[in-house]
Structure formats: structure tokens, C-alpha cells
Amino acid sequence: MAGIRNGRPYRRLVEQQRRLGLPCWICGHNIPANVDGRRHPLAFTLDHLIPLSRGGDLLDPANARSAHRRCNSARGNRTRGTPQTRASRRW
Template identity: 45%
Template sequence: MGNNGRTGHAYRKLIAAVKARPDGWVCNRCGGSIDPGLRNPHPQSWSLDHLVPLDHGGPLLDPSNAAAAHLTCNSKHGNSIKKKIIASQVW
């Protein structure tokens, strides 16, 4: 599959589902808001980030493996796995 399934109906449905989440317009990499008016290839535009990269066996269409990211933030990390940051209570 040359395009890795990234152009089909199921992939577009995943993108729509991620954008509809409460955090669908917040970059999971930097925490900044993503402007819905910006379009690819703008560096701060919305992109779909696979939390476990496809190269590492992450599922392409699993919503739990998908999050929003700025295009630049997503490109910058490449195929590295995001380390989950767990917020602790305020001391």
C-alpha cells in the first residue's frame, strides 16, 4: 500500500474524530493551541500525530494512537515515541 492508507475514508474519518475532541485543536507536543484557519503547509497548521509511530508498529487508524499536533511539532519529533508526562498534584 503506497500511501499507507492515509488517503481513504477511514483515515479522513479519524482526522475528523480527533479534531472533534475537546483537545482536538491543542498540540499534544508543545501544548499550544492550533489555529483552525491555518492550512498545510503552514508550520503551525493542524496535523495528525501518531503517538506510537507507524514505524514502531503503531496502528494507523486507532483513535487512541492519534492526537493533534502542529505540523512543525509533529515533523520535528520524526518517528520518536512521545514520553507521557504525568501531571502531579500541586504541592
């Protein structure tokens, strides 16, 4: 599956989603266009509403969402949009 992510259909989907200029679907904040896409935590990434590990379709535009790199990473493969927060332990 890793080879497909480097393929033309996937790159086309990423560019189509990026051009929409939508905010991050997880946190709701705008995604800046002028940041390094490989390193910056606020950079654009393509997230999938239904994670690929849970049967989501890699190339389905209806499954594609715009997200910040850090929001996408924090969400992991959960199906909820917002990352889970841990309750602090009281000792």
C-alpha cells in the same frame, strides 16, 4: 500504506480528532483552525503516539493525537512527545 492514508477511515479519524479541538500534545499550545493545513507550520496534523514505523496502528483512535505540523515533523518517529534538543558544542 500510503493509499490507506487517503482512505475514508483515515480521513474520518482525522476529522474526529480535529473536531475535539485539543491543543498540540507535543508543545501544549492551541492549534489555530484558520490556517492552511498543507503549508502552515501551526496547522493541525494527526500524529501517532506510537509512530507507524515502530508498529503503531494507523486507524486506532487511542494512538491518534492532535499536533502542529512543525511539532509533528520535529518529533519524527521518536516515541517521546518532545523533540530532542541538541546540546551545543563547545570548541
